[in-house]
Amino acid sequence: MTPEMQHLIDSLSENHTLTLAQYAALIDHRTPETAAELARRAVAVRQSIYGRDVYVRGLIEISNICKNDCLYCGIRRSSRTCRRYRLTPEEILDCAKEGYALGFRTFVLQGGEDGYYTDPLLCALIGDIKAACPGCAVTLSLGERSRESYQRLFDAGADRYLLRHETADPAHYAALHPQSMSFHNRMRCLYDLREIGYQVGCGFMVGSPGQLSAQLAQDLKFIETFRPDMCGIGPFVPHHDTPFGDKPAGTVELTCFLLSVIRLIHPPVLLPATTALGTIHPTGREWGILAGANVVMPNLSPVAVRGDYQLYDNKICTGEESAQCRGCLERRMESIGYRVVTHRGDVKRI
């Protein structure tokens, strides 16, 4: 390894910060050797905070109806081939109860921006889940809403909110989204969520069309300054019925490299080994954990609709029952020397 790269890695581990130019250099000049060194340090740091525990979150994909038209996303409004569905509050509650019986203590309600899920509906649903599943945490991932809405949902008992920023570069954001969406509003949402008191997750895609190391450097700088409780990063994977259908997917290699860097920037962050990572490689999620991730999110959605939540092509876990998906991930984690733990798995703020 060159002395320059060694210096960057040392200073990142010690100070948890680099300049934008240094982040870009770390990415541009990466080698298998630097990746291995970063992963070794990331795993050591994670081990000191979370041991060999991998937290699980039960993912319930509540609706694929979305008013937005993000250029990369398979459930975008203008997709004609997407078979639309939305789960009723009763169906969502049943998924949560099934997950609770399987040991899950965190449920992530994720969906497109679907106006059916009004504040009163969601507040009642959150109350019902909390009553039926004592001691559980409810995470919402329902896109951009008003501050008042976020506040009501928080007051109703929601604990966490996931809203990927998608990219921290405003120009790149504009290239990935229709004009009706704004980077500024995305950031407004994230800061509102934080102020209200949620544990907040941001995140971005690796290898999205047009993304350069300069953009990734901005994502890393954003994580350094925002200090999210969670950070979801996964490779971009093309969906055939979108404007990016013929673009190449992101790689396991760069995604894992960035997972290690993010672990070193912000040691206590909850970092999932994502479904997208498992989609582009059969053991992608295992590689993610070995690079510094510490969360997995098995699918609890009803099997009848799973195949319809196609954010990208070839998404895994679409045929398996909840129990199978959970068992599968448990075995996968055990195969690399980790254990899945089922408590709420709150972030450790150190």
Ligand code: 5AD
């Ligand atoms: N490839 C990878 N990830 C995607 N997402 C949406 N579309 C794709 C795609 N084609 C991610 C976005 C979104 C999250 C729910 O899924 O980052 O925030």
Ligand code: FES
């Ligand atoms: Fe879902 Fe393997 S994790 S089937």
